[in-house]
Amino acid sequence: MMMTTMPEFLALIGKPRLHTIPLESYFGHTYVCSCGFAHVFDDKTKVLCEGYNRMILVCPKTSLFLTNVRIRTLLIEVYGGLDGAFGTFVETAEDNCLLNDYLAKVWDNPEFHWLLS
Numbered sequence: 656m657m658m659t660t661m662p663e664f665l666a667l668i669g670k671p672r673l674h675t676i677p678l679e680s681y682f683g684h685t686y687v688c689s690c691g692f693a694h695v696f697d698d699k700t701k702v703l704c705e706g707y708n709r710m711i712l713v714c715p716k717t718s719l720f721l722t723n724v725r726i727r728t729l730l731i732e733v734y735g736g737l738d739g740a741f742g743t744f745v746e747t748a749e750d751n752c753l754l755n756d757y758l759a760k761v762w763d764n765p766e767f768h769w770l771l772s
């Protein structure tokens with residue numbers, strides 16, 4: 656798991672997009688989180704947004720940890736598992752600001768604020 660700063664993380668994620676992949680196909684699969692633990696993807700897993708063959712997941716233990724998870728495909732459309740590729744930790748108020756600006760773009764809502772817990 657490569658840990659990045661918030662600006663690096665957001666640059667690596669690239670263009671924000673809403674999540675549209677059906678999540679049921681990932682239920683029961685384990686992924687490595689940026690908090691250092693492995694978690695099981697289930698109906699409580701929070702997906703912040705998605706990119707091509709990847710999702711940004713929020714750690715279920717502490718929402719301060721975000722992980723870019725790669726969706727492995729075996730054939731063109733056949734799902735093959737989840738790989739935690741890189742992650743970040745919301746460390747400062749500035750990180751929180753950057754993340755909220757990013758998410759406001761994802762949801763096209765300038766009033767949006769991600770509630771950290």
Ligand SMILES: [Zn+2]
Pocket residue numbers: 688689690691692694714715716717720
């Ligand atoms: Zn975690």
